[in-house]
Amino acid sequence: MKHSHPAFEAVKPNLGSSFTSLKFLKNENNKSHVWHYHPEIELIFVCGGSGKRQIGSNISYFSDGDLVLMGTNLPHCGMTNENTNNDYEMVIQFKPDFLGEEIWDLPEMQKITNLLEKAKAGIVFSENIKKEIGLKITEMHESSSLDKLMKFLKILEELSSTQEYRILNAGKYYLQTQVEDNERINHIFNYVKDHFKEQITLDQISDLASMKVPSFCRYFKKITNKTFTQFVNEYRITHSLKLLAEKPLSITEVCFESGFNNFSYFNKTFKEYTGKSPSQYRKEFNYLIE
Numbered sequence: 001m002k003h004s005h006p007a008f009e010a011v012k013p014n015l016g017s018s019f020t021s022l023k024f025l026k027n028e029n030n031k032s033h034v035w036h037y038h039p040e041i042e043l044i045f046v047c048g049g050s051g052k053r054q055i056g057s058n059i060s061y062f063s064d065g066d067l068v069l070m071g072t073n074l075p076h077c078g079m080t081n082e083n084t085n086n087d088y089e090m091v092i093q094f095k096p097d098f099l100g101e102e103i104w105d106l107p108e109m110q111k112i113t114n115l116l117e118k119a120k121a122g123i124v125f126s127e128n129i130k131k132e133i134g135l136k137i138t139e140m141h142e143s144s145s146l147d148k149l150m151k152f153l154k155i156l157e158e159l160s161s162t163q164e165y166r167i168l169n170a171g172k173y174y175l176q177t178q179v180e181d182n183e184r185i186n187h188i189f190n191y192v193k194d195h196f197k198e199q200i201t202l203d204q205i206s207d208l209a210s211m212k213v214p215s216f217c218r219y220f221k222k223i224t225n226k227t228f229t230q231f232v233n234e235y236r237i238t239h240s241l242k243l244l245a246e247k248p249l250s251i252t253e254v255c256f257e258s259g260f261n262n263f264s265y266f267n268k269t270f271k272e273y274t275g276k277s278p279s280q281y282r283k284e285f286n287y288l289i290e
Contacts, residue, residue: 017145017148017149018094018098018099018149019092019093019094019095019098019149019152020040020091020092020093020094021090021091021092021140021141021148021152022090022091022092022093023088023089023090023091023138023141024088024089024090024091025088026085026086026087026088035054035075035076035077035186035189035190035193036075036076036077037073037074037075037076037186038072038073038093039072039073039095039096040072040093040094040095041069041070041071041072041093041094041095041096041116041119042069042070042076042091042092042093043067043068043069043070043091043092043093043137043155044066044067044068044069044070044089044090044091044092045065045066045067045089045090045130045133045134045137045138046062046065046066046067046084046086046089046090047065047086047087047088047089047090047134047138048064048065048085048086048087049064049065049084049085049086049087050062050063050064050084050085050242050245050246051084051086051242052238052239052242053066053068053076053077054076054077054189054193054235055068055070055074055075055076055122055168055169056074056075056076056121056122056168056169056224057169057170057189057223057224057225057226057231058122058168058169059231059234059235059238060124060168060238061238061241061242061245062124063245064127065086065130065131065134066124066130067124067125067129067130067133067134068122068123068124068125068168069115069119069122069123069125069159070119070122070123071116071117071119071120071121071122072095072096072120074119074120074121074122074169075186075189076122077193090134090137090138090141092137092152096116104116111157111160111161112153112156112157112160114160115156115159115160118167121167121168121169121170122167122168122169123165123166123167123168124165124166124168125159125162125164125165126162126164126165128164129159129162129164129165132158133155133158133159136151136154136155136158137155139151140152140155169224169225170224170225184209185220185223185224187208187209188205188208188209188220191205191208192231192232192235193235196232196235196236196239196258196259197257197258197259198259199261200232202216202217202228205228216228232259233269233273234273235259236258236259236260236269237258237269237270237273237274239257239258239259240254240255240257240258240260240266240270240278241274241281243257243258244278244281244282245281245282251278251279251282254278255267255278266278
């Protein structure tokens with residue numbers, strides 16, 4: 001089977017604008033499943049819906065929409081697909097120098113400069129910020145010309161002023177995975193994305209990376225700040241969160257549908273990652289199977 005490398009996405013600004021602002025109505029983003037990267041910084045607001053996100057080496061589940069900021073050349077998958085049930089998705093993309101390089105040296109821009117530096121590792125914002133900024137992003141999209149740019153800068157300024165966010169990747173990830181190294185690590189990520197329901201041995205994945213097992217283990221830990229087993233378990237647990245919240249499956253079915261072949265190990269790993277049992281998690285989403 002042929003495994004694809006991360007796709008390079010060519011981004012063009014909107015006509016008459018220095019940056020790109022796109023709005024996808026429900027389930028219209030047909031690139032959502034594609035593992036890709038681009039030199040543009042990207043701000044994504046998902047209005048409603050729930051699903052999985054992978055940004056760099058971080059895999060996580062979101063519910064009731066999402067608001068994330070991703071730095072340049074940080075590989076990721078789109079946030080939505082036909083199962084997300086979001087109302088719409090806003091995507092803003094801009095090059096680091098879209099206003100010229102000198103502007104980021106101005107004292108007035110220092111907070112935004114710091115925000116964009118943090119975005120190299122991926123940032124997800126809190127519920128309150130998501131709802132507040134989401135409305136402003138939608139309003140900005142409907143504006144034109146200079147008004148649109150001014151509203152966008154104001155959005156960046158507000159995001160740079162909040163402490164209600166979480167960094168998604170350890171610094172080692174984005175420092176080590178420069179563009180020339182993306183091919184190998186993302187080849188691995190693609191394989192896990194396509195085969196996480198199957199058993200994946202260290203021999204298999206090391207061979208895929210054209211490395212010996214000890215060298216691969218050191219390489220992967222250096223890049224992602226986690227072991228390969230931790231990464232695969234994180235991917236499987238994130239998938240199980242989605243199934244528990246959205247599908248009328250028994251917990252045993254969720255276990256095996258997520259790639260675990262041992263129920264007690266699934267329960268143990270689930271609690272390690274979430275701090276609660278699968279049944280407790282399901283109750284929070286009101287999908288308890290009687």
